[in-house]
Amino acid sequence: MEARRQCHRVSPLLLVLLAVVITAGRCGAQVPVPARTDGFVYGGQAWAPAWGEAVVVEAFFDPLCPDSRDAWPPLRRAADHFGARRVAVVVHLFPLPYHSSSFIACRSIHAVHKLNASAAYPLLEKFFKYQEGYYNTPTYTKTRAAVVAKIANNLVAPVIGEANLAAYRAGFNDSRSDQAARISFKFGCARGVTGTPYYFVNGIPLVDLDFPLDYDKWVSTLDPLVGKM
Ligand SMILES: *[C@@H]1O[C@H](CO)[C@@H](O)[C@H](O)[C@H]1NC(C)=O
Ligand SMILES: *[C@@H]1O[C@H](CO)[C@@H](O)[C@H](O)[C@H]1NC(C)=O
Numbered sequence: 001m002e003a004r005r006q007c008h009r010v011s012p013l014l015l016v017l018l019a020v021v022i023t024a025g026r027c028g029a030q031v032p033v034p035a036r037t038d039g040f041v042y043g044g045q046a047w048a049p050a051w052g053e054a055v056v057v058e059a060f061f062d063p064l065c066p067d068s069r070d071a072w073p074p075l076r077r078a079a080d081h082f083g084a085r086r087v088a089v090v091v092h093l094f095p096l097p098y099h100s101s102s103f104i105a106c107r108s109i110h111a112v113h114k115l116n117a118s119a120a121y122p123l124l125e126k127f128f129k130y131q132e133g134y135y136n137t138p139t140y141t142k143t144r145a146a147v148v149a150k151i152a153n154n155l156v157a158p159v160i161g162e163a164n165l166a167a168y169r170a171g172f173n174d175s176r177s178d179q180a181a182r183i184s185f186k187f188g189c190a191r192g193v194t195g196t197p198y199y200f201v202n203g204i205p206l207v208d209l210d211f212p213l214d215y216d217k218w219v220s221t222l223d224p225l226v227g228k229m
Helices: 011-023 066-082 102-115 117-134 144-160 162-173 175-190 215-227
Strands: 055-061 087-093 198-201
Touching (some): 055 066, 055 215, 066 087, 066 117, 066 215, 087 102, 087 175, 102 117, 102 144, 117 144, 144 162, 162 175, 198 215
Antiparallel strands (some): 055 198
């Protein structure tokens, strides 16, 4: 049987670390409660439909994870098929520690989202498309400043426009984007996320399905739930 395709092949270490952190009192105790629930709602609206009014699919993605990149198009197609009133898709960013530029990538998407909420998904898709340039090996000899600048010029500028780059850079440097990216990570940890992609449907983790989930699998998983509404 093929192993579940997920960016967590190196995760035994992470699991041990998580177990140690949890049993040792969580390195900072209470996770800060954000003013709004973490996550970007797909489809343009700023909020997910109220509980009980749609099937809610939550996807945890790392912008620099190849399995997340491959997982998004079929989920997006399924979301478009059902429409946001029937299936609400919410993406949570989950920066995996063994992808060295992931936190920067997540922070960048949070900074852009603050400038223009509709730009978060286009930027996530840019990261997916060009992520190979930001993997550990190609960035090994680059400084953090160089990676941040390359993201701004090559990925962010085409999405938000050159004219908004200064505002983006200020937002990226602002501690609020740092905090938002930390919350994304902690939000996933608090719910037991150990790799990406990782999904919850109506709050329940999908663990027994055959991964990766293709379009047909998404439709056959969601159809019966949508039919019961
Ligand atoms: C926000 O981003 C979207 C998607 O990139 C774009 O179509 C729209 O024009 C932007 N809005 C503003 C006010 O810049
Ligand atoms: C962002 O922070 C870096 C490092 O502290 C600094 O060099 C850079 O000038 C800052 N950029 C902006 C736009 O504030």
